[in-house]
Structures are given as C-alpha cells and as structure tokens.
Amino acid sequence: MSRVMIFAALVALTAPLAGCADDPLAERDPLKPYPPTGVTKTFDLTITEDVPWEVGPGAIYNATTYNGQIPGPTIEVTAGDHVVINLTNSAKAAHSVHTHISSFTDANDGAHHSLTMPGETRTYEWDALFPGTFPYHDHGDEDESVTLGLFGAVVVHAPGESPANEHLVVLADFEQGEYEQLPGVANPETGEFPTEGTYHGGHQYMHTINGKGYEDAVPPFEGKVGELQRWRIVSIGREFHTWHIHGHRWLDGSGQLSDNVMLGPGMSTTFEFMEDNPGEWLVHCHVPDHLEGGMVGTYIVTP
Numbered sequence: 001m002s003r004v005m006i007f008a009a010l011v012a013l014t015a016p017l018a019g020c021a022d023d024p025l026a027e028r029d030p031l032k033p034y035p036p037t038g039v040t041k042t043f044d045l046t047i048t049e050d051v052p053w054e055v056g057p058g059a060i061y062n063a064t065t066y067n068g069q070i071p072g073p074t075i076e077v078t079a080g081d082h083v084v085i086n087l088t089n090s091a092k093a094a095h096s097v098h099t100h101i102s103s104f105t106d107a108n109d110g111a112h113h114s115l116t117m118p119g120e121t122r123t124y125e126w127d128a129l130f131p132g133t134f135p136y137h138d139h140g141d142e143d144e145s146v147t148l149g150l151f152g153a154v155v156v157h158a159p160g161e162s163p164a165n166e167h168l169v170v171l172a173d174f175e176q177g178e179y180e181q182l183p184g185v186a187n188p189e190t191g192e193f194p195t196e197g198t199y200h201g202g203h204q205y206m207h208t209i210n211g212k213g214y215e216d217a218v219p220p221f222e223g224k225v226g227e228l229q230r231w232r233i234v235s236i237g238r239e240f241h242t243w244h245i246h247g248h249r250w251l252d253g254s255g256q257l258s259d260n261v262m263l264g265p266g267m268s269t270t271f272e273f274m275e276d277n278p279g280e281w282l283v284h285c286h287v288p289d290h291l292e293g294g295m296v297g298t299y300i301v302t303p
Contacts, residue, residue, distance in 0.1 A: 033103070033129035034159065037080035045072065047116075047138075049091040053149065055206060056217035056294070061174055063149035064091060070211035071170045072136070072152030075099075079131045079156050085124045089116040096124075098139040099154055100266065103129045110139045131158035133168075133232035133268045143238075147175055149211070151236045153268075164230035164272060167221050171263070171285065171295060173237035174206045174213075206294045207239070207285060213294025221283065221299040223275045230272040235263035242286040245299060247277050260286055278303045 045066045053063040053070055066072030077083055087097050094117050098110030104126035107114055116122040138150035153170055212218045223229050231250075235241045244260040250273040252258040261269055284296035 030130075034079035034131070036082070036127070037078060037159075039078070039080075040082040040084060041077050042084040042086065043073065043075055044086045044088070045097065046088040047091050047095050047150065049148075051149070053211065054217075055174060055208060055211070056213045059206075059213070061149075061206075064145055065149045066097075066152060070149040070151075070208075071172070072150070074152060074168060075136065075154040077128045077154075077156055079128055079158055081128045083126055083128055086121060087116050087124060088121040089118055092118055093140060093145075094118065095138045095140040095145060095150065096122075097136055099126065099136040100134040100268070101126055101128065101130075101154060101156075103127045112139065115140050128154075128156045131156045131161070133234060133270045135170075135234045135236050135266055135268055137236060137266075146237060147173060149174075153232070153234045155232060162228060164228040165223055165275075166230045166232065167223075168210070169221075169231065169233045169243060170210050171233070171235045171237070171241045171243070172208050172211070173239050174208060207241070207290040208294055209283075209297050215297055218297035220297065223299065223301045225275050225278055225301060225303050227275050228272055229275050230270065232268070232270050233261065233263060234268040235265060237265055239290065240264050240287070241290060241295065243283070244286045245283050246281040247279060248273060248281070275301055277301060 047064065047066060048068060049064040051063045051065045051068055053061045053065065055061050063070060075083065075085070085097050087095075089095050094115040096110035096115045104124075108124045108126055110124060114122075114124075134154040134156070136152050136154055138145040151170070151172060153168055155168065206213045209218045231243075233243045240262060242260050242262045246259075249257045249259045250271045252261060252271070253269070261271070263269060278301045281299040281301065282296065283299045284291045
C-alpha cells in the first residue's frame with residue numbers, strides 16, 4: 001500500500017465530514033435529521049414464493065422473493081424524502097417489509113402486528129431522515145423467510161454528498177436444503193438432492209454476494225483510478241460476515257485505517273476511498289467457511 005493511497009483514503013473520507021467551508025456537509029451534526037424535501041417516492045413490491053433463483057451455474061435455489069429477485073429492489077432515496085412502499089403478498093404465509101430506518105410509526109413497522117396477509121396489499125410509509133445504508137427484510141417468519149430471499153437494501157443519499165462510483169454489497173446465507181438443483185449431486189435413481197450438497201465442495205449454507213455465490217457467478221465490481229469509490233455493505237441472515245478488499249484501505253468508524261470490516265446480522269456500513277491501485281482484486285468474507293461457501297468475488301480497477 002503506497003503512502004499516496006493512504007493519504008488519498010484519508011482525504012476522501014474526512015472531506016465530507018470536515019472539509020472546506022463551502023462543503024455543505026462539512027459542519028453538519030450527524031444526529032440532526034434532514035428537513036423534508038417535499039418529495040414522495042413510491043415503490044411497489046410483490047412477494048412471490050417458489051421462485052427458481054440461479055445462485056451459480058446450474059445451482060437453482062427455491063426462493064421467496066420481492067419482485068422475483070435477490071436481493072429485492074433497492075429502495076434508493078434522498079434524506080428528507082417521504083417513502084411509500086406498496087406491498088402485495090402473493091405467497092401462502094403472512095409477510096411484510098421491515099426497514100432498519102428508525103423514523104416510522106408502529107403501524108408501519110412490518111413486525112407481527114403489521115403484517116400483510118396472503119392475497120392482500122398493504123402500504124408501509126416512513127420518512128428518510130438520515131443518510132446511510134440500511135437493510136430491509138420480512139418480519140413474518142424472519143428466520144426462514146430471510147434465508148429464502150426476502151431481503152434488500154435501503155440507500156439514503158445525503159443532499160450535497162460528493163459524487164462517487166457506488167458499490168452496493170448485500171451479504172446473505174442460503175440453506176443448501178432449499179436447492180432444487182445442484183450440479184452433480186442428484187441421486188440418479190430417485191432424482192432427489194441431499195441436504196449436504198457438493199456444489200463447490202458443499203456446505204450447510206451457501207454464502208452469497210448480492211444473491212450469487214463464487215467468482216463464476218458474482219458480477220465483478222468495477223472502479224477506475226482517480227474516482228471516489230463509495231461502498232455500501234449490508235449483512236443479512238444468520239452469520240457474522242466481513243468485507244475484505246485486497247490492495248485497499250479506508251477509515252473505519254473509529255478513524256482507524258482498515259481493509260476489513262465486520263458486520264453482524266442486520267448490520268450495515270458505508271465507507272469510501274479515492275482509487276489509485278489498478279488491478280483485478282479479490283473481495284470476500286474473511287471467515288474461511290464463508291469464503292469457501294461462495295462469499296467471494298472480484299473488484300476490477302482500470303487505470
């Protein structure tokens with residue numbers, strides 16, 4: 001790691017917080033909510049079960065999804081916006097949308113008393129008062145439904161934030177027993193698939209990046225030298241994960257240089273650095289079983 005790289009990382013991260021006088025975010029109290037923008041942003045989500053989701057080449061997962069995708073659609077807004085989510089439940093069980101945004105009423109929590117029943121449509125709404133990256137997920141049968149795919153990310157931009165090349169990373173765990181198809185593990189006589197599969201060696205869980213597992217399935221992240229890179233990381237599911245980027249460092253929440261951030265289930269973080277290190281870099285969870293179980297990809301930086 002060059003001194004230039006470290007200095008650039010320091011500058012990139014401290015500028016939004018303690019920059020020059022004309023920086024609109026320089027002296028803002030991070031605990032002060034943003035005023036209303038007067039803008040309402042509406043998102044329509046539909047929960048569907050038994051969705052064949054391809055986690056990797058030939059590996060088909062029997063998923064339950066928001067809008068047929070894993071993760072669900074990104075709820076992307078600006079701090080101060082009013083957010084409306086219309087949730088239609090086409091599944092057999094009660095589900096919801098629960099966000100880790102603090103600014104909502106009890107009726108919009110998405111917990112057990114505010115679920116959407118099968119066949120119904122319910123509206124959840126809240127104000128995005130603070131910028132950041134947050135998870136959203138089902139709270140009906142969270143232990144099962146989140147593992148099946150009912151999760152996504154909320155991205156709240158700060159008004160006046162520095163332009164950046166943004167990367168959204170959602171780390172999640174899928175149970176092997178829910179796969180409809182795993183390459184090479186079907187019993188030729190019964191056609192059944194064992195719960196301990198052998199896709200890439202076989203693990204109790206497959207650990208995924210944005211709904212995909214292993215380098216041959218995870219789309220590469222891309223950056224360019226001279227660009228500010230902003231990484232938004234969400235961890236959802238049952239396990240603690242880390243996010244490690246080879247060849248790069250950034251300031252963590254305590255102001256220390258780091259190349260690896262750890263997140264528990266339901267946690268999220270945002271960090272950034274100025275890119276100056278071209279190459280094809282490995283990105284992965286540093287828990288050995290998780291890396292071996294699919295939580296690995298590449299970050300390609302061009303000059």
